Amino acid sequence: MKWCHIAVAGHALLGVADASGSIELLRLVRSEQNSHTLQPFSHFALEKQCLALSLDWSTGKAGRASDQPLKIIGSDSSGQLHLLQAHQAGPGMQAVGTWQAHHLEAWVAAFDYWQTEVVYSGGDDGLLKGWDTRTPGTSVFTSRRHSTGVCSIQSSPHRENILATGSYDEHVLLWDTRSMKEPLADMPVQGGVWRLKWHPFHSHLLLAACMHGGFTIFSCQKAIVPHVLLSPSRGESGSVPSHSVLHLAQLAGVWSRLVLALLPPLAADPSVILLGVLSWQRPRSQNSRPSLYPQSCGPVASTLF
Numbered sequence: 296m297k298w299c300h301i302a303v304a305g306h307a308l309l310g311v312a313d314a315s316g317s318i319e320l321l322r323l324v325r326s327e328q329n330s331h332t333l334q335p336f337s338h339f340a341l342e343k344q345c346l347a348l349s350l351d352w353s354t355g356k357a358g359r360a361s362d363q364p365l366k367i368i369g370s371d372s373s374g375q376l377h378l379l380q381a382h383q384a385g386p387g388m389q390a391v392g393t394w395q396a397h398h399l400e401a402w403v404a405a406f407d408y409w410q411t412e413v414v415y416s417g418g419d420d421g422l423l424k425g426w427d428t429r430t431p432g433t434s435v436f437t438s439r440r441h442s443t444g445v446c447s448i449q450s451s452p453h454r455e456n457i458l459a460t461g462s463y464d465e466h467v468l469l470w471d472t473r474s475m476k477e478p479l480a481d482m483p484v485q486g487g488v489w490r491l492k493w494h495p496f497h498s499h500l501l502l503a504a505c506m507h508g509g510f511t512i513f514s515c516q517k518a519i520v521p522h523v524l525l526s527p528s529r530g531e532s533g534s535v536p537s538h539s540v541l542h543l544a545q546l547a548g549v550w551s552r553l554v555l556a557l558l559p560p561l562a563a564d565p566s567v568i569l570l571g572v573l574s575w576q577r578p579r580s581q582n583s584r585p586s587l588y589p590q591s592c593g594p595v596a597s598t599l600f
Contacts, residue, residue: 300354303365304385309333310367312347316340318369318379318388339379339388346372349403355452356408366391368414368428370401376416378428394431396424402446407472409455417445423460425475436475440468447491453498457519461488467503469518480518484511 299308306322313319320337341347353359353366367379367388374397379388396404397418407413413435416424423445425435447461458470467488468478485508494500499516 297350297352299352299365301359301365303336303381303383306336308336308381310350310352312350312369314346316342316345316347316371318347318350318367318377320381320386320388337381337386337388339390341369341371341377342373342375342393345375348372348400349405351405351414353406353408353411355406355450357452363411366406366411368404368406370396370404370416372400374398374401374418374420376401376404376414376426376431378414378431392428392431394426396426396434397422400444402444403448405448405450407458408450408452415448415450415458415460417441417448417460417462419444421445421462423448425472438475440478441466444487447488447503449491449493451493451498451519452495453493454519459491459493459501461491461503463487465505465508467491467501467513469501469515480515482513484508 296309296311299310304322306324309321309323311319311321318339318341319335321333322336323331324334326332348370350367350369353363353368365381365383367381369377369379371377374395375393376396377393378391380391381388396416397420399419401416401418403417405415407415412428414426414428416426418424421439421441421443423438423441426433427435441460441462441464443463445460445462447459449459451457451459456472458472460468460470461484462468465484465486465488467482467484469480469482470478484503484505486505488503489506490502490504492502492504494502499514499519501513501515503511503513505511
């Protein structure tokens with residue numbers, strides 16, 4: 296599931312890739328007693344006898360030109376990619392192109408937010424690929440740097456040419472898309488990296504959701520600042536120094552304060568949705584870890600990304 300970063304027909308839209316092989320768009324609407332509900336907005340069936348596995352919107356970068364078409368890239372269990380165009384004036388999606396990208400499941404597809412004609416894909420075949428959607432079917436590059444299935448990709452919305460990828464091989468890789476032969480950094484984690492998200496405000500912070508290892512947040516400043524190399528840590532060349540890994544609870548507190556300080560009126564920004572609050576508890580001793588716990592389920596707004 297992913298939220299569109301701009302309003303469509305006056306509403307915030309949630310895109311869903313579902314097990315029936317379809318891309319569903321749901322719109323967020325205000326209902327009685329100042330609450331919100333999701334209502335069906337548009338539907339597109341990808342292929343018969345397949346699962347829709349991922350989707351991404353072409354709207355990830357701030358400052359997107361208003362005349363750019365609103366596009367969706369999806370992937371499915373047969374290894375295909377599907378490029379769709381969504382109608383901005385109302386419901387409806389139309390197919391732009393479909394092509395075979397992987398021999399096994401195409402776990403993830405994602406836009407380059409700075410050049411939305413370019414998309415990336417990762418498959419269960421362990422391959423990371425780049426595509427120019429103006430000439431689909433022929434990959435721009437193919438990387439075998441991950442040793443198992445590639446299941447998460449996100450282009451940085453803050454810095455051009457920066458790409459993060461994650462895999463079942465329990466590694467997060469940072470790339471400069473101008474040179475895909477070797478990554479800028481290789482960051483080991485505990486568990487397959489199922490999702491990656493860049494922080495909406497701090498361009499160097501990257502959140503990784505790992506299958507059995509929980510959440511890890513990396514400070515990637517040294518990797519993505521030009522001409523500065525990462526210092527080796529734990530004897531592994533190119534890995535992130537241990538002090539650059541933050542606990543999720545610490546970052547949750549930072550995000551909460553930033554959102555509250557920068558919060559616009561809800562009605563003025565359809566990319567804001569009501570969420571519950573997670574707070575973090577400071578450790579009582581040096582040996583204990585901070586923890587997250589629910590604080591409330593009141594009307595707290597969080598900027599979607």
